[in-house]
Amino acid sequence: MDLDELEHGSTYRDRVSTVTEKGARNWLYVLKPHGRYYNYRNILTVFYLIVFFGMPFIKVNGMPFMLLNVLEGKFILFSKIFWPQDFYIFAIAMIASIVFVTLFTVVYGRLFCGWVCPQTIFMEMIFRKIEWWIEGNPAEQKLLNNGPWNGKKVAKKGLKHAVFFFISFLIANTFLSYIFGVDRLIQIIREPISEHLALFLGLIAFTFMFYGVFAFVREIVCTTICPYGRLQGVMFDKDTMLVAYDYKRGEPRGKFNKKQERTIGDCIDCHQCVNVCPTGIDIRNGTQLDCVNCTACMDACDYMMEKVGLEKGLIRYASENGIAEGKKLSFTPRIKAYTALLVILLLVLTALIATRKSVDTHITRAGGQLYQELPDNKLSNLYNAKIINKTNRNIPLELKLEGMEGEVKLIGTHSLELKKESVNVATFFIIVDQKEIKERKSELKVGVYQNGEKIQTVKTTFLGPFI
Numbered sequence: 001m002d003l004d005e006l007e008h009g010s011t012y013r014d015r016v017s018t019v020t021e022k023g024a025r026n027w028l029y030v031l032k033p034h035g036r037y038y039n040y041r042n043i044l045t046v047f048y049l050i051v052f053f054g055m056p057f058i059k060v061n062g063m064p065f066m067l068l069n070v071l072e073g074k075f076i077l078f079s080k081i082f083w084p085q086d087f088y089i090f091a092i093a094m095i096a097s098i099v100f101v102t103l104f105t106v107v108y109g110r111l112f113c114g115w116v117c118p119q120t121i122f123m124e125m126i127f128r129k130i131e132w133w134i135e136g137n138p139a140e141q142k143l144l145n146n147g148p149w150n151g152k153k154v155a156k157k158g159l160k161h162a163v164f165f166f167i168s169f170l171i172a173n174t175f176l177s178y179i180f181g182v183d184r185l186i187q188i189i190r191e192p193i194s195e196h197l198a199l200f201l202g203l204i205a206f207t208f209m210f211y212g213v214f215a216f217v218r219e220i221v222c223t224t225i226c227p228y229g230r231l232q233g234v235m236f237d238k239d240t241m242l243v244a245y246d247y248k249r250g251e252p253r254g255k256f257n258k259k260q261e262r263t264i265g266d267c268i269d270c271h272q273c274v275n276v277c278p279t280g281i282d283i284r285n286g287t288q289l290d291c292v293n294c295t296a297c298m299d300a301c302d303y304m305m306e307k308v309g310l311e312k313g314l315i316r317y318a319s320e321n322g323i324a325e326g327k328k329l330s331f332t333p334r335i336k337a338y339t340a341l342l343v344i345l346l347l348v349l350t351a352l353i354a355t356r357k358s359v360d361t362h363i364t365r366a367g368g369q370l371y372q373e374l375p376d377n378k379l380s381n382l383y384n385a386k387i388i389n390k391t392n393r394n395i396p397l398e399l400k401l402e403g404m405e406g407e408v409k410l411i412g413t414h415s416l417e418l419k420k421e422s423v424n425v426a427t428f429f430i431i432v433d434q435k436e437i438k439e440r441k442s443e444l445k446v447g448v449y450q451n452g453e454k455i456q457t458v459k460t461t462f463l464g465p466f467i
Contacts, residue, residue, distance in 0.1 A: 017280035029138035035299025114293035172206035273297035406432035437464035
């Protein structure tokens, strides 16, 4: 579309790119991109797949590195078990995540969508490549889809969808391993289906869901369904980093003629940027919500510019102000400040997770009980303790009185051993010398020791006689 068409009232953005004028699905036939950014994305994809499929098998101290069992309310992050008592961490993490996403989008736009989003990674770097391998380039795909159902078409379509379904099945299994753990998933696979019918049906449902998304829904997830994509318009400003077309350099556009000196803009109107776009937009029409910043158009444009001997970077990472002022993207004080804030938020979240206690002790004096007078001028108070063991192993524990002479005497047992992943209850007396008590209600400190090492100090009170 050229400037003359725009001046005559063309409404090129009156509908999304995946819908025709009559409201039907506009199936996109995407050309395979080539270039340095696509190579970077290939490298990132390999790393991404290793992490995604490998993380469920990583264990630290016998626990999964990550487990998100929403159904049973059990969460493990970085091999640390999180309980409902850790809700404050999730609350802070949620607030920090919202701030992080907002600031990240204001500064870096849809960088996440183009480079890290699972939808983009699997669709463009896995399923799309399989489609090119089996059905050929866009022209061959279109010819195959519009042709009759002969043996060749049945074979190619059958092979493609069989591979799509198999990969979707692997993704679904991996997805469930993040919920239930890889050990339980292997157990489900080995045992009869009848013993795990609900989980098996869930696995099949997830498989069909992923298969449907990558085989049929595809880019509609990015252009219409994804709420993050829909919110871009309120997060962007004129300094946000975008994949942008340099209209000042490129317009007016026109075909390249090597026999004539070029007196118009650098855009040769080759439409390669449109042909490689996974959402079917024309980046030359300006910033659009459908753009996922995948850089395919940048690689295509750089390739064509190099072929005709023009400077690369006609489509590049830039901001609206940068394009208008002809400046290259740089780290402004604003970007540096926002980036620093993002790093601080990540450090705070990391610190909260790293300093979270695996054993959490709460000690309260038994209600309705006064002090007891014992021989040799001793006083005692009765206490109840709730001790949460968030680890997956039994832990021997010892309670010691700190800051004054006295002893902790357990009731009903001589030693305290915490059961794994449970709330343990203990009842005990604290016995001190009467001369240690100077007030009606004195503050005490109880040290919690694991294998001789203090892991926590708990404050409580001791009730004594009137002085």
